[in-house]
Amino acid sequence: EAGVAQSPRYKIIEKRQSVAFWCNPISGHATLYWYQQILGQGPKLLIQFQNNGVVDDSQLPKDRFSAERLKGVDSTLKIQPAKLEDSAVYLCASSGGLAGAKFFGPGTRLTVL
Amino acid sequence: GQNIDQPTEMTATEGAIVQINCTYQTSGFNGLFWYQQHAGEAPTFLSYNVLDGLEEKGRFSSFLSRSKGYSYLLLKELQMKDSASYLCAPSRHYGGATNKLIFGTGTLLAVQP
Numbered sequence: 001e002a003g004v005a006q007s008p009r010y011k012i013i014e015k016r017q018s019v020a021f022w023c024n025p026i027s028g029h030a031t032l033y034w035y036q037q038i039l040g041q042g043p044k045l046l047i048q049f050q051n052n053g054v055v056d057d058s059q060l061p062k063d064r065f066s067a068e069r070l071k072g073v074d075s076t077l078k079i080q081p082a083k084l085e086d087s088a089v090y091l092c093a094s095s096g097g098l099a100g101a102k103f104f105g106p107g108t109r110l111t112v113l
Numbered sequence: 114g115q116n117i118d119q120p121t122e123m124t125a126t127e128g129a130i131v132q133i134n135c136t137y138q139t140s141g142f143n144g145l146f147w148y149q150q151h152a153g154e155a156p157t158f159l160s161y162n163v164l165d166g167l168e169e170k171g172r173f174s175s176f177l178s179r180s181k182g183y184s185y186l187l188l189k190e191l192q193m194k195d196s197a198s199y200l201c202a203p204s205r206h207y208g209g210a211t212n213k214l215i216f217g218t219g220t221l222l223a224v225q226p
Binding site: 031033035040041042043044045048055056091095102103104105106107 | 146154155156157158161200202212213214215216217218219
């Protein structure tokens with residue numbers, strides 16, 4: 001069974017630039033999550049999709065972050081413009097059952113200079 | 114709201130047993146996950162408890178007491194490769210078929226020879 005795929009694995013940008021991350025969940029998984037993990041902290045939920053609808057985006061900084069999941073499969077997370085404090089690993093996870101996220105992708109490590 | 118408390122760091126000796134405790138307060142609680150995260154890698158699923166009691170899976174066991182808002186992860190016969198961060202993550206039910214997974218900051222376990 002293929003796992004959760006993410007790209008790119010690493011990204012370095014300057015502040016005020018834009019960046020986009022892509023996630024392909026495990027086939028058939030209806031729930032998709034984007035987490036932000038700052039070094040030394042646990043993952044923080046940014047947004048949760050159920051199929052192509054948003055379930056929770058209460059911690060998404062909507063002035064600069066956006067996410068979509070067209071057709072209920074792949075998802076993209078965008079930051080525009082980036083700030084220094086956005087430097088983190090962005091993790092995508094998917095779940096096919098009633099219980100929470102079980103399968104994480106390898107993450108995208110973002111460095112904002 | 115949600116509040117998760119677990120020790121920041123622990124040290125143990127190879128071959129020993131270690132218990133990592135987690136206390137939580139969350140509304141709509143419907144289960145608790147434990148994840149393992151090695152440095153620079155994505156979290157990997159270890160266990161899921163929804164009922165009170167002990168769930169054993171090889172060298173790892175997880176315990177849950179819903180009435181006390183308490184869980185622990187027990188690691189036996191410690192190996193050097195068990196050095197990692199262990200994340201406690203209560204799951205919260207939204208309504209319908211959706212759940213929200215919230216992570217603690219994690220406990221960094223160092224296994225020494």
